[in-house]
Amino acid sequence: MSNFLSPAAAYLNRRNELLAERAVVQxxxxxxTxxxxxxASEIAMATFHDLESLNTLQQRKARLIDWHETQSQQxxxxxxxxxxxxxxxxxxxExxxxxxxHDFTRLADSFPWQKASLQMVQNDLFSTTFNLWLETLEELFSAQNRKxxxxxxxxxxAFSISKIPVLGEAVDAYRQLAPVMTASHEKARSSDDYFRTLESYTEAANLCCRGILIFCFTTEAVLRGRKLPTEAILADKIKGHYDSVIDGTHPYF
Structure with missing residues (x-):
């Protein structure tokens, strides 16, 4: 992505544009709309806050991993x-x-780990996914055409779904991720005019936030050594996140 802005800077640009537009319409x-x-922008920025908090936790945990550079990377x-x-x-x-x-778990259990470990695989997944979502938030705030x-x-x-078995029995996370993936696929098939509307911006923000929050809540459980959240718990946590933005109690504010 060229001319990369931090999500925070891109958010401020988008917010100012929206406020200026609202000031002149009747x-x-x-x-x-x-x-x-x-x-949607505020919810996305609160989600960015949670994503960065998770990244801080992940980096602290990563320092505890015993890295054997050449051998482990191979x-x-x-x-x-x-x-x-x-x-x-x-x-x-499903x-x-x-x-x-099942096949992934069997592979992980039978793999001849010596210098590396499944924890390292998890760490790589967390880092990769964090960067993917970080760039996506920047694109959300700056893109004019959202197709x-x-x-x-x-x-x-789709990438997340293919990798979450490394976290354990993650079917509940899958059940939350799959509908968001399907909705994104369906929205991508909309008419060209739709992708320049504010409605498409709001919907993209919602899908983006849901994907990030599922990642955050599931990953946090792994990093803290807790059981993976159930589908119901994930849904409740996502609702709580949205509610905290609406009532102004989210830590970002």
Missing amino acids: SPVVIQ INKALL ELQNFELLSNRLSLPEEAD QAYLGYQ PLFIRIEKIL
Whole structure:
């Protein structure tokens, strides 16, 4: 991505544009649309706050890992090559995912770990996913045409689904991620005019935030040595995040 801004800087630009637009319109319908976009922006920035907090936690935990640079990196590459041979359909299919998770777990259990470990694989996944979502938030705030953004969100979610078995029995995370991935895929097939509307911005922000929050809540559980959250807990945490932005109690504010 060229001319990369931090999500915070891109957010301020977007927010100022929305406020300037709202100041000159008269239509209550348009004002309501702009207000929804402003709220979506605030939710996205609160999500960015949670993402950065998670990254700080992950970096602290990573310092505790015993890295054996050359040998461990070779092992990690070998494991990735083997895991990439496992088959997972592109479309959402829970039964196929369960089979994939079973095969992934069997591979991880039978892999001849010596210098590397599954914890290192998890750490690489966290770092990669963090950077992917960081760039996506910047694109959310700065893009004028959001078709590539919906495609990008779908690809990140597909990537996440293919990797979450490394966290353990993650079917509940899958059940939360799959509908967001499907919705992103469907939105990416909308008319060209839609991708320049504020409605598309608000929807992209919502899908982006949901994907990030599922990643954050699931990853935090792993980093803190807790059980992975159930589907119901994930849904409740996501709702709580949105509510905290609306009532102004989120730590970002």
